[in-house]
Amino acid sequence: MEVSDEALLAGMAAGDPQAATAFVRRYQSRVYGLAVAIVGGSATADDVAQEAFVRAWRFAGGYDARRGGVLTWLLTITRNAAIDTVRLRRDQPYDPDVLLAVLTTSEASDDRQIEQVADTDQVRAALRRLPREQAAAVVLASIYGFSAREIAERERVPLGTAKTRIRLGLARLRDDFEVSDDKSA
Structure with a gap:
């Protein structure tokens, strides 16, 4: 029992x-x-x-x-x-330039983060095609979970600019990976 x-x-x-x-x-x-x-x-x-x-x-x-x-x-x-x-x-300190270098180089230096990505080379290539500001905003929002307000504060830009960088960067990544927003498909 x-x-x-x-x-x-x-x-x-x-x-x-x-x-x-x-x-x-x-x-x-x-x-x-x-x-x-x-x-x-x-x-x-x-x-x-x-x-x-x-x-x-x-x-x-x-x-x-x-x-x-x-x-x-x-x-x-x-x-x-x-x-x-x-x-x-x-809350750990970070340097956005170092973070982008890790994600955009051909060698993985932090496998703990990279192992979560299904196709690392494709993601790196897509991030390299983004402007640095958009890539940083996307990485900070997607991987580290920062809000647009937190990104704006850390990057010292207006909130609207941070939101635009995230939105445009994600839109470009969606196009690169051919992801559709159409929920009916």
């Missing part, structure tokens, strides 16, 4: 390592899958998943079944841990 999620959480709250082990085994693939979907890399996703289970262990006593199911609670914890990780990564 399978132990309920609530019973496992109660065991975790009481400090039972067997309950924690059973809980992790039950949900490790779902937690890891969500972490990968948010942070991208598998090593980072491992760290996020571990942090999510540590937080679940720490806050197991505060779980309230009236507010949602155990899986929803755990995936919310995972999502929050992943977002914290992404935010920390975004």
Whole structure:
């Protein structure tokens, strides 16, 4: 007979390592899958998943079944841990010229970012065809998740200019890769 999620959480709250082990085994693939979907890399996703289970262990006593199911609670914890990780990564200093050099050279110097791109050479070639300002805006928005306002501040340009650079750069990339905006197709 399978132990309920609530019973496992109660065991975790009481400090039972067997309950924690059973809980992790039950949900490790779902937690890891969500972490990968948010942070991208598998090593980072491992760290996020571990942090999510540590937080679940720490806050197991505060779980309230009236507010949602155990899986929803755990995936919310995972999502929050992943977002914290992404935010920390975004706060790292960067040099747009170095970033563009990495993406436009023929040698990959940062495989963690490049491995997420299906066809690196095509993306590099398309980025090289963009004006430097548009390429920087697209990379900062797409890879690093910066908002147009953040890009405008970092590039020291008006907000409208940053938005235009992103829009034009993405439009040119869509044309290069022959991506259609037509949703009926």
